[in-house]
Amino acid sequence: DIMRIPVDDPVAFTFFTGYMAMAAASVFFLFERSTVADKWKTSLLVSGLITGIAAVHYYYMRDYYVSTNETPIALRYIDWTLTVPLMVVEFYLLVRAAGAKASLLWKLILAAVIMLVFGYIGEAFTDGSMGHSVLWGSLSTLGYVYILYSAWMGEVAQLAAASNSVAVQKGVRALAWFILVGWAIYPIGYMAMPGGWLGPDGAGLLRPHDLDLLYNIADAINKIGFGLVVYGIARSESAVKV
Amino acid sequence: DIMRIPVDDPVAFTFFTGYMAMAAASVFFLFERSTVADKWKTSLLVSGLITGIAAVHYYYMRDYYVSTNETPIALRYIDWTLTVPLMVVEFYLLVRAAGAKASLLWKLILAAVIMLVFGYIGEAFTDGSMGHSVLWGSLSTLGYVYILYSAWMGEVAQLAAASNSVAVQKGVRALAWFILVGWAIYPIGYMAMPGGWLGPDGAGLLRPHDLDLLYNIADAINKIGFGLVVYGIARSESAVKV
Ligand SMILES: CC1=C(/C=C/C(C)=C/C=C/C(C)=C/C=O)C(C)(C)CCC1
Ligand SMILES: CC1=C(/C=C/C(C)=C/C=C/C(C)=C/C=O)C(C)(C)CCC1
Structure with missing residues (x-):
């Protein structure tokens, strides 16, 4: 079982870096969890779970892609x-201190389910x-769009605006972006998929494989990047308390 | 060993999400255990064991199902x-503070053994x-039915009714539901099994494979969901005490 990664395949490249980056990020969040104040510990744990879960799935996706193309x-x-x-839970943990109710969590999860x-x-069921x-x-x-609206103008944004915690406001601004x-x-x-607006049957700007390339890049930004931003806020907030 | 998951097989889908969800939940319960008061630590540990044990079995069940269908x-x-x-032990831990005796634990375990x-x-030994x-x-x-009776009207319910702890009452209400x-x-x-009332030989409402689909969904609800409810109670109780 030798890893044969084509040198000219950016999709394979990002599946491999994605796998290792997720695993490393998970170890990072779980270890650093002990350095932040108690109220931030659950957020760092959730970041560690998100990247840890992704590491396992990237492990399988990587092999699947390299073997089958x-x-x-x-x-x-x-x-x-x-x-x-779990990302939505992380948003909720940020605004919970500002008085968010569990119903907000369920509305955002419902929107995420619809999206997925x-x-x-x-x-999966495309006819091309x-x-x-x-x-x-x-x-x-x-x-x-519902989640986007909630973060910029809806319930999440309003809770942050009404809160007098700098951490909540910084966190919600980051998540909105x-x-x-x-x-x-x-x-x-x-x-980029067959039949897609930007793919070969549409504008022709993307090849079908760019779908995985873009998903991999986005996953790294959102799963690791957002976790790091929350970690940064948690660290500076914890320093204030010490 | 590439993971080939048919896109139109919800049973395979739930075996995979079940595996990862159980593993993540186990990490969650074991890490968060340190954030609750001492008397709740055993409950969180038991939740972590239940989901951890399930993660290993889902790992094998997943591969078994995908390979053999x-x-x-x-x-x-x-x-x-x-x-x-272990779930029964978790119920017992909830009512122990209200004066439950070890004999209750053994009666519930006996009922569980009969059920299983x-x-x-x-x-396993069906002739169809x-x-x-x-x-x-x-x-x-x-x-x-014995376990159900105990939770709604029998010994467990009576212990909760006689207790003046809000945590015990909330916990027993949750477990009864x-x-x-x-x-x-x-x-x-x-x-849904061959010869079953709702399967192809009965009312025809379910296909045999729905057995695993329903078991997987139920396992996520009962193992992770109930653990999270206990965690929520433990956290709010611990905050009061701190
Ligand atoms: C809008 C839209 C989509 C959005 C997907 C998103 C927004 C996924 C986010 C994933 C995250 C944030 C993972 C991190 O853990 C799909 C499903 C591609 C289908 C086309 C329309
Ligand atoms: C009543 C009944 C059953 C009940 C099974 C149950 C209730 C299983 C519970 C499992 C749990 C709670 C696992 C969590 O860790 C069987 C055996 C399917 C057989 C048909 C009759």
């Missing part, structure tokens, strides 16, 4: 089924037509 | 042989007939 759709969505709700179920139908890709992609986007920029990479990757 | 009956009952008594032994005979499925399923249900709703999913899944 195909997109590991089922594995990707199995990962998201767990990690996207329709996205899965769009990718643009109609299929656009229909299910649009429905999925409704869930995404991650959802706007980092999360937007996924629908762009989705449009 | 068959129900991993033996592995399933090997898991339950350990995790169901007869259920195993029903599934409805007579076999219904006979052993009914005997198994006697054990289930989990046993009524979450545990009821298992006998429904059982009826």
Whole structure:
């Protein structure tokens, strides 16, 4: 079982770096957890779980891709089924101190489920037509837009505005930008699929394999990057308390 | 050994998410254990053991199912042989503070053994007939009903009613609902088997593979969900004490 990674395949390259980066990030968050104040410990644990879960799935996706040269759709969505709700839990932990209720958590999780179920139908059951890709992609986007709205103008944003904690405000500002920029990479990757607007049957700007390239880049930004931002806030907040 | 997960197989999907969710939950319970008051630490440890044991069995069940497309009956009952008594231990830990005696623990474990032994005979040694499925399923249900009765009206319920601890009352209310709703999913899944009331030889509402789908969903609810409810109670109780 030798790892034969084609030197000219950026998708394979990012599957491998993604795997190791997720595993390393998980160890980082779990170890550093003991250096932050108690109220931040759960956030760092959740970051460690998100990247740890992703490490296992990247391990399988990497081998699947290198062996078959195909997109590991089922594995990707199995990962998201767990990690996207956990990302939402991380958002919720940030605003809980500002008075967020459990109902907010459930609304965001429902939006995430809508986003993922329709996205899965769009990718897994495609007939290669643009109609299929656009229909299910649009429905999925409704869930995404709801989360985006909540972070910029809706309940999450309002809780942060009403809070007098600098940490909550910095955290919510960061998450709003991650959802706007980092999360937007996924629908762009989705449009590289057969029948997608940016793929070979559409504008021709992306090849089908760019879907995995973009998903891998976005996953690193959102899973590791957002975790690091939360860690930074937690550290500076913990220093104040000491 | 590439993981080839058919995109249209929800049973495989839940075996994979179940595996990773159990592993993540186990890490969560074991890490968060240090954030609760001492008297709750054993409960969180037991939750971590239940989900950790399940993670290992899901690892094997997943591979068994994907390779053979068959129900991993033996592995399933090997898991339950350990995790169901541990769930009962978790119930006992909740009411111990309200004066529960060890004899209660043994009665509940005996009921669980009856439930599992007869259920195993029903599934593993079926001749495909409805007579076999219904006979052993009914005997198994006697054990289930005893546990249900204890939680809603019997010894467990009476201990909670007589206790003046809010934590005990909230915990017992939660477990009563989990046993009524979450545990009821298992006998429904059982009826999807050949000869079962809801399967192809009965009402035809379920396909045989729905047995594993329902068991997987129920396991996530009962093992992770109930653990999280206990964790929530433990955290709020610990905050009061600190
Ligand atoms: C809008 C949209 C999508 C959005 C996916 C997103 C936003 C995924 C986020 C994943 C994260 C944040 C993982 C981190 O753990 C899909 C499903 C590609 C389908 C097309 C439309
Ligand atoms: C009533 C009944 C059953 C009940 C099974 C149950 C209730 C299993 C619970 C498992 C749990 C709680 C695992 C968690 O760790 C069987 C055996 C399917 C056989 C048919 C009748």
